[in-house]
Amino acid sequence: MPKKNVGLIGCGTIGTHLALAIESRTIVNASLVGLFDGVDSNAKSLQSKLKSSPEVHPDFNSFIDSPADIIIEAASQEAVRKFGKPIIEASKDLMIMSVGALADATFLTELLDLAAVRKGRSKIYVPTGAIAGIDAIRSVKHLLDSITLTTTKSPKALAGAPFFATREVNLDIITKVTEIYEGPAAEAVKLFPANVNVAAVLSLAGVGADKTKVRVVVDPQATTNQHEIVAKGRFGDIKITVNNVTTPGNPKTSFLAVLSAIECLRSICNDALRVGS
Ligand SMILES: NC(=O)c1ccc[n+]([C@@H]2O[C@H](COP(=O)([O-])OP(=O)(O)OC[C@H]3O[C@@H](n4cnc5c(N)ncnc54)[C@H](O)[C@@H]3O)[C@@H](O)[C@H]2O)c1
Known part of the structure; x- marks a missing residue:
């Protein structure tokens, strides 16, 4: 080569x-x-x-x-x-x-x-990035009824996302696990550009960015960046959870x-x- x-x-x-x-x-x-x-x-x-x-x-x-x-x-x-x-x-x-x-x-x-x-x-x-199981999602893409990515991160990892400029969500006062966003991947990647690139990877492998659902959850106690994929369809169902340590110096980027x-x-x-x- x-x-x-x-x-x-x-x-x-x-x-x-x-x-x-x-x-x-x-x-x-x-x-x-x-x-x-x-x-x-x-x-x-x-x-x-x-x-x-x-x-x-x-x-x-x-x-x-x-x-x-x-x-x-x-x-x-x-x-x-x-x-x-x-x-x-x-x-x-x-x-x-x-x-x-x-x-x-x-x-x-x-x-x-x-x-x-x-x-x-x-x-x-x-690259598959911060998630796993993309090979399986690609294999079942024609049989998918629903696919959801739930991303759970600490306030530090989510801070600065454009989402917070337009919504009345104050990360500083969240004390328990709280869902702050649910919507299509096409929108989620604009609101959280440095946090949910994996939603776009999932969309490319599966059913596209309009049909891939994204939830963003804040966990004040989180020590990892967690991505959970739940996919359902005529093939059965797939549930994949990845708990990523963050990269030293950049809490937004999973190692x-x-x-x-x-x-x-x-x-x-x-x-x-x-x-x-
Ligand atoms: N696919 C995934 O799973 C995944 C996971 C983590 C991060 N990412 C993305 O990868 C990218 C890099 O991540 P990182 O952690 O290395 O970020 P980083 O902030 O540590 O580094 C980004 C670098 O790119 C430079 N840069 C930004 N915009 C530029 C532009 N328009 N032209 C030239 N240089 C520019 C910055 O000055 C900086 O030096 C980010 O967009 C991040 O959201 C993807």
Whole structure:
């Protein structure tokens, strides 16, 4: 398998772990060639931690001209909306972490149409992120009657979400386990963009972002980020609960999401045999 040149958009929590995984050869057959971050100092700070010294690009135009074969987005939904299409147009593969951006059906169709026009020269990869069981949901998607994701997090993990700008919910005074939101994944990813990317992953695997239901629950005592998937249909039912420790320095990002990103890239770069994907 030829070695993959990797470019990274977003040099925060997930980006840093991915870069270090390439550097330590946890991911083999990959070379990190370019870094880009909206906050230049974040890219420079990551570069300083790496012996390989990938180039820091001051803007996207310079970044996209780098010799990367695959671009990893570990930045924000906005970054996917802004850079997704130009990456496909440049015939590069794209791995997306801010999957919430793909819950917008129009944007998703445009991105996939573009990839189709490029005649398979670009592939789009979506790691399973902070949840499990996506293989099973994909298998039963034609038989699903209902699918619900219940995400339970601490106030610290949910703080700052756009949801709180428009609703009268005060995280500081919640003292017991409280459901604060229920709605379709298409809406949930906009209200909680840094918390329920997994709802978009579930939607892509199953019945889409309008039919996938999301509940967000605040637990003041929570020490983990919990995602529970309940799916029902003619196949029977599936219930999967994942209790994720958070990533040091970022209570919003589950450590499983970091591990899933590393495993996805490792598999793309190195595996002739893919199990469960
Ligand atoms: N799929 C999943 O299960 C899952 C799980 C956790 C996090 N995420 C998502 O992955 C993304 C990265 O997560 P993280 O924990 O590394 O976040 P982070 O905040 O630690 O780092 C994000 C970095 O991206 C940069 N950035 C943001 N918007 C940008 C833009 N438009 N252009 C260039 N750079 C930009 C920031 O400056 C920052 O350095 C987030 O969108 C997060 O919501 C997905």
